[in-house]
Amino acid sequence: xxAAIPTLVILVVMILAVSLLxxxxxxxxxxxxxxxxxxxxxxxxxSIFIGNSGILSFGHASFAAIGAYSAAWFTLPITMKxxxxxxxxxxxxxxxxxxxxxxxxxxVTAAITAxxxxxxxxxxxxxxxxxATLAWLAIVHSVFSNAEALTKGTSSLVGLPIETNLFVATFxxxxxxxxxxxFRFSRYGLMLQASREDEAAALASGIPxxxxxxxxxxxxxxxxxxxxxxxxxxxxxxxVGQFYLEFTFLSLAMLVLGGMRSLSGAVVGTFxxxxxxxxxxxxxxxxxxxxxxxxxxxxxxxxGLAIMMLLILLVRPMGITNGRELTLxxxxxxxxxxxxxxxxxx
Amino acid sequence: MRLVAEQLTVNFGGLLAIADVDIxxxxxxxxxxxxxxxxxxxxxxxxxxxxxxxRTGSVKLGDSVLLGLSxxxxxxxxxxxTFQSVxxxxxxxxxxxxxxxxxVLGSGSESVDTLLELLDLADRPDSDAGSLPYAHQRRLAIAxxxxxxxxxxxxxxxxxxxxxxxxxxxxxxxxxxxxxxxMGLLLIEHNINLVMSICERLVVLDGGRVIARGxxxxxxxxxxxxxxxxxxxxxxH
Ligand SMILES: Nc1ncnc2c1ncn2[C@@H]1O[C@H](COP(=O)(O)OP(=O)(O)O)[C@@H](O)[C@H]1O
Ligand SMILES: [Mg+2]
Numbered sequence: 134x135x136a137a138i139p140t141l142v143i144l145v146v147m148i149l150a151v152s153l154l155x156x157x158x159x160x161x162x163x164x165x166x167x168x169x170x171x172x173x174x175x176x177x178x179x180s181i182f183i184g185n186s187g188i189l190s191f192g193h194a195s196f197a198a199i200g201a202y203s204a205a206w207f208t209l210p211i212t213m214k215x216x217x218x219x220x221x222x223x224x225x226x227x228x229x230x231x232x233x234x235x236x237x238x239x240x241v242t243a244a245i246t247a248x249x250x251x252x253x254x255x256x257x258x259x260x261x262x263x264x265a266t267l268a269w270l271a272i273v274h275s276v277f278s279n280a281e282a283l284t285k286g287t288s289s290l291v292g293l294p295i296e297t298n299l300f301v302a303t304f305x306x307x308x309x310x311x312x313x314x315x316f317r318f319s320r321y322g323l324m325l326q327a328s329r330e331d332e333a334a335a336l337a338s339g340i341p342x343x344x345x346x347x348x349x350x351x352x353x354x355x356x357x358x359x360x361x362x363x364x365x366x367x368x369x370x371x372x373v374g375q376f377y378l379e380f381t382f383l384s385l386a387m388l389v390l391g392g393m394r395s396l397s398g399a400v401v402g403t404f405x406x407x408x409x410x411x412x413x414x415x416x417x418x419x420x421x422x423x424x425x426x427x428x429x430x431x432x433x434x435x436x437g438l439a440i441m442m443l444l445i446l447l448v449r450p451m452g453i454t455n456g457r458e459l460t461l462x463x464x465x466x467x468x469x470x471x472x473x474x475x476x477x478x479x
Numbered sequence: 480m481r482l483v484a485e486q487l488t489v490n491f492g493g494l495l496a497i498a499d500v501d502i503x504x505x506x507x508x509x510x511x512x513x514x515x516x517x518x519x520x521x522x523x524x525x526x527x528x529x530x531x532x533x534r535t536g537s538v539k540l541g542d543s544v545l546l547g548l549s550x551x552x553x554x555x556x557x558x559x560x561t562f563q564s565v566x567x568x569x570x571x572x573x574x575x576x577x578x579x580x581x582x583v584l585g586s587g588s589e590s591v592d593t594l595l596e597l598l599d600l601a602d603r604p605d606s607d608a609g610s611l612p613y614a615h616q617r618r619l620a621i622a623x624x625x626x627x628x629x630x631x632x633x634x635x636x637x638x639x640x641x642x643x644x645x646x647x648x649x650x651x652x653x654x655x656x657x658x659x660x661x662m663g664l665l666l667i668e669h670n671i672n673l674v675m676s677i678c679e680r681l682v683v684l685d686g687g688r689v690i691a692r693g694x695x696x697x698x699x700x701x702x703x704x705x706x707x708x709x710x711x712x713x714x715x716h
Contacts, residue, residue: 320582330568339554
């Protein structure tokens with residue numbers, strides 16, 4: 134753990150640097166930076182499970198939804214709740230908590246849900262486990278879309294207090310980073326990473342693979358849930374569609390592009406994709422160059438991101454960070470730079 | 480505490496991989512398991528280590544029943560195996576390969592360092608395990624297994640692909656380890672000279688059945704073994 138402290142410091146500095154862009158930039162840039170910080174919480178949360186266990190999850194958007202809505206039930210002003218969600222239980226209707234309380238409620242609710250569904254998912258391995266997470270997402274999406282009394286169904290839930298500012302979002306990102314760091318460099322993180330490399334060998338080494346997967350799944354669900362809570366209280370509005378396929382695609386793209394296997398990959402990937410997505414978004418609304426007018430190209434952002442992902446992965450299949458942690462240049466191990474000839478015969 | 484297995488049978492859709500196999504290893508004992516390819520040696524190790532389920536027979540460590548437990552619980556109980564196909568944690572460092580297994584017991588980094596020294600891996604502990612030369616990989620697999628402080632270690636062809644010198648080193652290390660820790664060893668090995676020189680007892684499998692057991696001299700002079708295996712030793716790899 135101690136040897137990895139430089140990595141933690143570098144990543145915290147990166148987060149603070151991006152955060153400063155928001156402090157000194159335009160109001161628009163401020164919103165982009167806050168959005169990126171919220172995304173970072175999602176991606177770091179994802180990486181706690183995916184990065185350590187090696188199992189790709191398509192289902193974590195569900196935990197963002199569960200976190201966002203369960204928090205909103207308590208943070209919505211009482212007068213609004215009585216109008217928009219009158220059939221909530223009486224004690225919920227009569228309680229109002231702040232953002233921190235909401236985040237705690239969201240994280241705990243998602244963690245409990247993850248502990249239940251996780252028992253099923255961690256029994257599976259590889260692609261079967263990934264498909265199960267996708268099925269889980271479909272279930273949650275469908276339930277939330279139809280639970281009119283809890284979510285307003287396919288219409289939006291409005292009136293959430295707008296309390297997610299740059300400070301809160303940055304704080305959450307650093308908190309998520311520290312949680313992920315502590316897990317990754319703990320003995321539990323190491324054992325889970327071993328199972329990612331070879332499940333049978335991990336079992337043969339006495340590693341309780343399923344239990345560790347479940348622990349990682351629950352922690353990562355709680356972190357992603359906090360991102361969902363922040364998102365709701367950033368926009369002031371919740372819609373079930375915010376936590377579905379686009380959310381899943383974007384957060385996975387960030388993680389994969391940065392490098393799934395390292396925490397640095399989560400941070401680098403999030404900022405890289407968020408930056409490029411923003412540039413593409415601006416371009417897609419049309420612009421003028423040398424007097425030529427380029428018309429608006431709706432969809433440029435999605436297509437551009439997809440192409441970029443393909444290109445980067447062609448050049449660096451393990452992501453921008455190559456699955457390694459960022460560290461001080463003089464601490465980098467020379468061993469990995471001098472490939473040892475492998476006279477493997479069998 | 481002995482590792483005792485009785486009447487183990489494994490059937491792969493009509494193919495008897497092992498049939499009515501008994502095996503019994505005491506603490507501090509080195510038992511050799513030999514037999515041609517396909518004789519059922521790896522299958523036996525798979526059953527003992529919980530990777531292969533079987534409904535018949537029994538496997539016990541002392542008084543506790545191992546058969547039916549999951550592989551990780553069997554390993555934590557002190558019966559640890561290596562794989563014929565090595566199976567390292569390729570993308571993580573040599574040190575962390577051992578540390579991951581040591582973490583199961585909560586052992587610290589001194590025990591990892593000791594194992595790195597013992598199996599001659601201390602020269603590049605920070606390389607990815609997958610980048611090691613083949614003989615190093617085999618030794619790392621043994622170091623990783625030892626990190627669990629096994630009472631019984633089941634080695635599935637640990638010397639395959641090694642040069643005669645490397646085999647001799649490994650051989651010496653294994654005996655030294657046994658002397659120091661008092662653990663029992665089950666050694667699957669095609670190199671008949673190695674097996675004969677370090678094993679107190681041998682079990683010979685052929686077509687999934689035990690065709691002979693006894694000390695090396697008895698095995699050498701056993702005609703059934705000669706016919707089934709020793710005669711074909713050159714091609715038995
Ligand atoms: N998973 C399996 N499915 C089907 N047949 C298997 C399986 N594992 C081993 N066998 C068969 O069982 C027999 C014994 O194999 P094995 O135990 O690997 O032999 P050995 O290790 O002595 O070379 C062989 O005929 C092999 O083809
Ligand atoms: Mg075999």
